[in-house]
Structure formats: C-alpha cells, structure tokens
Amino acid sequence: MKIDLSGKTALVTGSTTGIGFAIAKGLAGAGAEVVVNGRKPAAVDAAVAELQRAVPGAVLRGAAADVSTAAGCAALVAAVPEVDILVNNVGIFELKDFFDIPDEDWTRFFEVNVMSGVRLSRAYLKGMLARNWGRVVFISSESGVNIPVEMVHYGFSKTAQLSVSRGLAKLTRGTNVTVNSVLPGPTMSEGVKGFMKEVAEKTGKSVEAAAAEFVQTHRPTSIIARIATPEETANMVVYVASPLASATNGAALRVDGGVVDTIV
The missing domain is CATH 1.10.1220 (Arc Repressor Mutant)
Structure with missing residues (x-):
C-alpha cells in the first residue's frame, strides 16, 4: 500500500508541536504540500524548519494565525484560499473540577476546539465540493465518547466535533469529498x-x-x-486523507488504544 498525496495541499491547524506536527510530517512525507499553522510566527517558522530537516525536499509553508477567533480564521483563509486536505487539529485541554469551571472557560473551549473547525470547514469545503475531491479531518478524542469527569468541558467540545463532522459528511453525498473524525486516546x-x-x-x-x-x-x-505516540495518530490521519480511504466517510475512527470499551 503506497500513499501518494503529490499535488495535494494540506492545512493542519495547531501543527507546530504534538499531534499536529506529527500529522504535518506524515502528510509531507506522503508528498503533500503542507501548510503549518500556529499562533506565533516564530513557532511556525521553527516548525517549518524542523519539518524541512525531517522530510528533505518537502514542500512546506507557514501561516501564523489564531484560529480560536473568527478574525484569525479569516486571516488564515485569506493567506491560504484553497486546500485539498483540511485537518482541524488545534485544541486545548485542562484538568479542572466541574464546579470550578467558569462560563468563560466553556466559551473558550468551544471557540478553540469547535468553532475553529466549523469556520475553516465552512471556508474550504465548498471548494472541495466544486473540485469534487477533498478531505476534512477533525481530531476529536476518546474523551468525546468517554466524557472525563476531570475535564467535562473538554469532553463536551470533543463530542461537538463528532456531531459537526458527521453532519458535514452528509453534505458530501455522491462526491469524492469525505469528512471524518479521528479519536486519539491518551497521547x-x-x-x-x-x-x-x-x-x-x-x-x-x-x-x-x-x-x-x-x-x-x-x-x-x-x-x-x-x-500512544503522536505518530500513531498521524498514521491514521494520513491514511484517511489519502485517495485510498475513498469509502470512509462520516466515520469516527478510534486510535485510542482500546480505551472506548465497545465492539463498534
């Protein structure tokens, strides 16, 4: 099985470190042109440089933007008007007792973890449908299924991603565009x-x-x-982003190490 993403442009939000960086590396290794995103230009430049060393010959560019805001998403879309693969990876988490979570934290988690993907999918999905090829991948979490008592606000945001992903997949009916979620476990x-x-x-x-x-x-x-390692999640994302995953659409794909105790 050979995954070839030559000629495809991929945008990975929050890709200066962690799972996002591993996904960017995996997509670049498969031949895609990868747009690295983060809030700080210095961090984006450093990540691009590190990826260039790790994947010699990779086609990379950086796009610094804070996708937790509508203005930041608009700026990113202005800088990168069209992509073939969108990985909505950016996210935040924290351990906090439910009774200590103020309203502003609920709003912050929703804006970062959910609305970033909503806004960017709204911006890029139409183009994918018009070109009749594209991939949208939401990086959710097993915490969206097993809501953790120590971070209910995080779990709620990850469940919301699953709902958005499934709903958007239905908009792609009969096309060569797919929308899926990937659910890492502890990584x-x-x-x-x-x-x-x-x-x-x-x-x-x-x-x-x-x-x-x-x-x-x-x-x-x-x-x-x-x-798990970030690379183990990235491997699933690279496959889902490829032409080989053409029959996988509207799915919630677990890379959770078996944490979710279910047979489906």
Whole structure:
C-alpha cells in the first residue's frame, strides 16, 4: 500500500508541536504540500524548519494565525484560499473540577476546539465540493465518547466535533469529498508530556512510571496499556486523507488504544 498525496495541499491547524506536527510530517512525507499553522510566527517558522530537516525536499509553508477567533480564521483563509486536505487539529485541554469551571472557560473551549473547525470547514469545503475531491479531518478524542469527569468541558467540545463532522459528511453525498473524525486516546503530546513531568516531580517517580500509572488509574480500559505516540495518530490521519480511504466517510475512527470499551 503506497500513499501518494503529490499535488495535494494540506492545512493542519495547531501543527507546530504534538499531534499536529506529527500529522504535518506524515502528510509531507506522503508528498503533500503542507501548510503549518500556529499562533506565533516564530513557532511556525521553527516548525517549518524542523519539518524541512525531517522530510528533505518537502514542500512546506507557514501561516501564523489564531484560529480560536473568527478574525484569525479569516486571516488564515485569506493567506491560504484553497486546500485539498483540511485537518482541524488545534485544541486545548485542562484538568479542572466541574464546579470550578467558569462560563468563560466553556466559551473558550468551544471557540478553540469547535468553532475553529466549523469556520475553516465552512471556508474550504465548498471548494472541495466544486473540485469534487477533498478531505476534512477533525481530531476529536476518546474523551468525546468517554466524557472525563476531570475535564467535562473538554469532553463536551470533543463530542461537538463528532456531531459537526458527521453532519458535514452528509453534505458530501455522491462526491469524492469525505469528512471524518479521528479519536486519539491518551497521547504523549507536549502538553501531556509537561503534565506527566509535573506529576513525576511531585511523586518522585519517573515520567514513564507516571504515564503508566495515569493510564492504569484514569484509562483502565486501555488495551495497549500505555500512552500512544503522536505518530500513531498521524498514521491514521494520513491514511484517511489519502485517495485510498475513498469509502470512509462520516466515520469516527478510534486510535485510542482500546480505551472506548465497545465492539463498534
């Protein structure tokens, strides 16, 4: 099986680090022209440079924009008017007791995790339909199915992504455009790595031991019994973004290590 994305342009939001960076690297490795996005120009430039070293000959460009706002999304679309592949990856998370989550946090999570994808899909999906080829991928989470009690606001935003993704897929009926969601489980992104380092420092354990204990305690249904790598999620995204996934549409594809305890 060979995935060839030559001639395709892909935009990955929030791709300067973590899962987004791994997705950008995977798409570039498959031959796509990749637009790297982040809020800060310096971070975008650094990510582009690192990707260039990792994937020699890759066609890359940076587009700094804060997609958590309508103005930021508009600026990104103005800079990159057309794409073949849109990966709505940008997202935030935090652990917070439900009774301590103020209204503004609910709004912030909705704007970043949900509305960024809504606005960009609205901007790019019409062009995909007109050209009769395209891929939209939402990076949701197993937390959108198993709502975590320690971050209900995060889980709610990830469930909302699943609803948007499924609804948009229905707009592509009879075309060569697909819209899908990918649901990672606990993944060793920079944010999670930082959290695990804090836990390790407080408990006197190694980062590896802290990560294993987190999975055992908070995601005991995990079948792989470990935190996944960003590359493992990226592999699924690259496949879904490719012509080989032409019959996969409107799906919620789990890369959760078996955390969601269901047979479907």
